[in-house]
Amino acid sequence: MNFQDLRIFPASLFQWCESSLLGNAIKNSKWDFAILETVHIIGIAVLLGSTLVVNLRLLGFGMRRRSAAELEEELGPWTWGALVLMLVTGAPMFLSEAVRMSLNGPFFTKMILLSLALAIHFTIRRTATRPEAANRIGLGKLAASLSIISWLSVALAGRAIAFFMTLNGG
Amino acid sequence: MSLFHFVQWLNDSSWSIYLRENDWPFAIIETIHILGLGLSVGTIMWVDLRLIGLAMRRERVSDVVSSLMPWAIAGFIVMFTSGALLLLSEPMKCYTRLSFRLKVVMLILAGLNVLYFHFRVERSMQEWDEAVVLPWRARMVGYASMALWLGIIVAGRWTAYF
Numbered sequence: 135m136n137f138q139d140l141r142i143f144p145a146s147l148f149q150w151c152e153s154s155l156l157g158n159a160i161k162n163s164k165w166d167f168a169i170l171e172t173v174h175i176i177g178i179a180v181l182l183g184s185t186l187v188v189n190l191r192l193l194g195f196g197m198r199r200r201s202a203a204e205l206e207e208e209l210g211p212w213t214w215g216a217l218v219l220m221l222v223t224g225a226p227m228f229l230s231e232a233v234r235m236s237l238n239g240p241f242f243t244k245m246i247l248l249s250l251a252l253a254i255h256f257t258i259r260r261t262a263t264r265p266e267a268a269n270r271i272g273l274g275k276l277a278a279s280l281s282i283i284s285w286l287s288v289a290l291a292g293r294a295i296a297f298f299m300t301l302n303g304g
Numbered sequence: 305m306s307l308f309h310f311v312q313w314l315n316d317s318s319w320s321i322y323l324r325e326n327d328w329p330f331a332i333i334e335t336i337h338i339l340g341l342g343l344s345v346g347t348i349m350w351v352d353l354r355l356i357g358l359a360m361r362r363e364r365v366s367d368v369v370s371s372l373m374p375w376a377i378a379g380f381i382v383m384f385t386s387g388a389l390l391l392l393s394e395p396m397k398c399y400t401r402l403s404f405r406l407k408v409v410m411l412i413l414a415g416l417n418v419l420y421f422h423f424r425v426e427r428s429m430q431e432w433d434e435a436v437v438l439p440w441r442a443r444m445v446g447y448a449s450m451a452l453w454l455g456i457i458v459a460g461r462w463t464a465y466f
Contacts, residue, residue, distance in 0.1 A: 172461045176454065178338070183346020187372065196371030200363060208360055209350075286339065293338055297331040 140236040140245075148232035157229030167230060174223040178289055181216035184209040185255075185281055192262060192278035194271075202274060206263035213255075240294035247291050251284035308399070315396040323393035330393055337386040344379025345453050347372040352453075355446030357437055364433045365442075369426075403466055407459035414452040421445045 140148070151157050160166040188209055191202045228235055235241045254277075261267055262277035305313075314320055323329055353359035354368045391398055398404040425441050432438050 168462065168465050172458050175338075175341075175457055175461055179342055179345040179349065179457065182342035183349055186343070186346055186375075187350055190371075190375070196374075197363070197367065199367055204362075208362070212359065289339065289342065290335060293335045294331075297327070300331075301327050 139239050139242045143236070145233070145236065148236040151229045151232035154229055156226055157232060160226055160230035167227060170223045170227050174220055174227065177216045177220035177223065178292075180212055181220065182285060182289065184212040184216060185285060188263060189278035189281050192274035194275075201265065201268055202263050203265040203268065210263075234299065235295075238295055238298050240291050240298045244288060244291035244295065247284065247287045251281075251288050254280045254284050311395045311399040314392065315394075320392050320395060323389065330390075333386050333389045333393075337383060337390060340379050340382030340386060341457070342379070344376050344383055345457065347376040347379065348449065348453065351376070352446040352449045355438055355442050356450070357443065361436045365438070366429060366433050398463060401463050401466065403459045403462040407456055407463065410452050410455045410459065414449065414456065417445055417448045417452065 152161065160170070187197070188202055188205045191197045191200070191205050197205060258273070259277040259281050262270070262274045267273060323333075350360055350372055351368055354361070354363060354365055360368055421442075425439075425445055428439070432442070
């Protein structure tokens with residue numbers, strides 16, 4: 135048993151993903167993957183941007199006329215939108231190359247980091263961006279730091295997926 | 305020396321060959337390029353959305369601009385520097401790709417858009433700083449910036465493909 139990639143699951147699962155209607159269609163199309171990837175990158179910009187503005191406010195940089203809670207109320211929907219966008223573009227990309235992804239260390243790492251980032255986002259960061267947390271400066275700074283580090287780590291691991299494939303000859 | 309010959313010379317330079325033939329430098333530079341993108345486009349888009357009137361409507365325009373511009377500029381510097389190195393690694397490929405040429409044109413237009421905002425639109429900002437619906441010139445700058453950066457991301461990504 136290894137915990138370096140997705141081979142903790144049976145190989146037949148990934149073969150099934152690739153032969154599924156959606157996975158198969160993307161694999162055999164010249165344009166689909168490129169379009170999905172482009173939208174996925176736009177999702178990164180929106181997600182990093184919307185969380186970053188609130189995180190910077192929590193850290194005490196800029197937007198001082200408004201509370202972090204007010205900013206989050208305004209930008210939270212954009213974060214949600216970006217998350218949905220990245221999921222609906224990321225999942226089909228995975229389906230189309232599931233077998234390769236099952237051997238891809240960075241992909242496995244990304245999924246772990248993504249779980250961590252989501253956990254941080256919906257626990258400590260949600261608490262820190264509530265109106266009643268306005269005076270808890272330390273909590274805000276911790277939540278913002280964790281949020282920035284976790285999302286950047288997800289992006290880095292995501293980028294590394296393609297490099298792993300290049301360096302390992304596909 | 306024509307541009308083509310310059311690109312050819314650059315393509316054959318030892319720096320270019322080093323970057324092109326080693327996997328890790330390219331991987332690291334491209335990763336930095338993407339992070340710079342997140343920082344700059346991720347912050348510029350809030351200024352754009354404020355100008356258009358789709359987000360941060362209760363903020364003063366001047367607050368959004370002054371709070372986010374330092375980050376957008378920092379991100380742009382990171383993106384520009386890493387982008388120059390990426391270009392250096394594959395000058396001939398970039399030169400011949402239509403998507404890269406479009407990207408350069410859109411980058412220039414995005415730069416002109418910023419200058420137009422700074423020297424024309426921003427001058428009358430006190431009059432509409434707290435307004436929700438901004439003058440059409442300000443809205444146009446927002447739409448143009450959003451469209452151009454979207455196009456730059458798409459063309460940049462597609463430089464690797466087509």
